[in-house]
């Protein structure tokens with residue numbers, strides 16, 4: 001019996017919540033047991049980004065990952081943390097530590113995009 005996806009938003013959000021790390025489209029698709037089509041996943045994730053529920057991380061591997069936001073508002077993301085991609089297990093996660101950015105005079109920061117690759121706590 002094929003289950004109908006009546007609540008893709010709810011299911012994607014709960015997948016992101018239980019993952020404790022960022023997820024790519026492929027990861028979400030396999031979480032959904034391939035019962036949700038790519039277009040739906042893209043649409044829901046883009047919506048979440050606009051709503052300030054989720055932020056997008058562009059990995060050095062060229063893939064996009066999505067992680068939950070903790071205190072963002074609609075259309076207004078404010079993040080100053082690094083993201084870490086593990087070269088061993090492939091996990092992408094948000095690092096809690098806030099970063100103090102110091103820029104030359106006259107520069108006004110609005111978006112911060114920092115990614116570190118290496119070996120995560122579990123793999124190192």
Ligand SMILES: [Zn+2]
Nearest residue numbers: 055069072077
């Ligand atoms: Zn955010």
Ligand SMILES: [Zn+2]
Nearest residue numbers: 086089120123
């Ligand atoms: Zn790892």
Ligand SMILES: [Zn+2]
Nearest residue numbers: 055067083094
């Ligand atoms: Zn993050």
